[in-house]
Amino acid sequence: RKEVEQDPGPFNVPEGATVAFNCTYSNSASQSFFWYRQDCRKEPKLLMSVYSSGNEDGRFTAQLNRASQYISLLIRDSKLSDSATYLCVVNLSNTGNQFYFGTGTSLTVIP
Amino acid sequence: GAVVSQHPSWVICKSGTSVKIECRSLDFQATTMFWYRQFPKQSLMLMATSNEGSKATYEQGVEKDKFLINHASLTLSTLTVTSAHPEDSSFYICSARARPGLAGDHTQYFGPGTRLTVL
Numbered sequence: 001r002k003e004v005e006q007d008p009g010p011f012n013v014p015e016g017a018t019v020a021f022n023c024t025y026s027n028s029a030s031q032s033f034f035w036y037r038q039d040c041r042k043e044p045k046l047l048m049s050v051y052s053s054g055n056e057d058g059r060f061t062a063q064l065n066r067a068s069q070y071i072s073l074l075i076r077d078s079k080l081s082d083s084a085t086y087l088c089v090v091n092l093s094n095t096g097n098q099f100y101f102g103t104g105t106s107l108t109v110i111p
Numbered sequence: 112g113a114v115v116s117q118h119p120s121w122v123i124c125k126s127g128t129s130v131k132i133e134c135r136s137l138d139f140q141a142t143t144m145f146w147y148r149q150f151p152k153q154s155l156m157l158m159a160t161s162n163e164g165s166k167a168t169y170e171q172g173v174e175k176d177k178f179l180i181n182h183a184s185l186t187l188s189t190l191t192v193t194s195a196h197p198e199d200s201s202f203y204i205c206s207a208r209a210r211p212g213l214a215g216d217h218t219q220y221f222g223p224g225t226r227l228t229v230l
Contacts, residue, residue: 044204101154102154
């Protein structure tokens with residue numbers, strides 16, 4: 001079983017729509033959670049960390065459900081520039097180096 | 112945010128040659144650097160983890176004698192692909208993690224990647 005699983009999509013949504021991605025992780029001892037964004041042929045860039053209490057950054061909201069071992073990312077009022085692949089990343093500890101990447105979820109926002 | 116650079120950004124070489132890729136953390140000290148490989152339309156695959164001053168830890172299936180990693184300082188790690196072959200053609204990305212104790216030290220910051228094409 002993979003450490004981190006994501007629905008690869010693709011998600012094709014119209015501009016202005018709200019879209020949500022989920023990611024599940026297998027190790028209940030996981031400590032740190034992140035969403036990264038990767039544009040085509042570019043490196044991943046940190047979008048946001050995910051905290052137990054949930055966190056919001058503008059149109060983006062991330063939530064963590066430890067009981068069900070999943071992380072979500074909600075994008076409101078989608079923009080064309082949001083088109084990218086979104087990677088879910090899990091670290092087994094806050095200080096260790098056991099990072100696991102999901103395969104990514106592809107999002108295309110359509111005019 | 113933290114900045115990580117990679118050089119070169121792209122390279123084309125003949126089969127059998129060796130290619131060295133540099134990864135630098137520009138505004139922070141990175142005790143740990145990671146090397147990834149990404150094939151088209153696939154996710155990042157961790158190749159190895161390197162800690163400054165010690166030998167790299169390679170993932171299963173990654174040949175340490177083929178992919179030489181050196182992390183000689185807190186701001187520089189190098190990956191050398193020795194005797195490259197066409198199947199080594201890929202997007203190689205490094206990431207760096209700040210020294211424990213700094214804010215956000217569990218975050219990885221990625222370099223822009225190096226696109227390697229072996230003819």
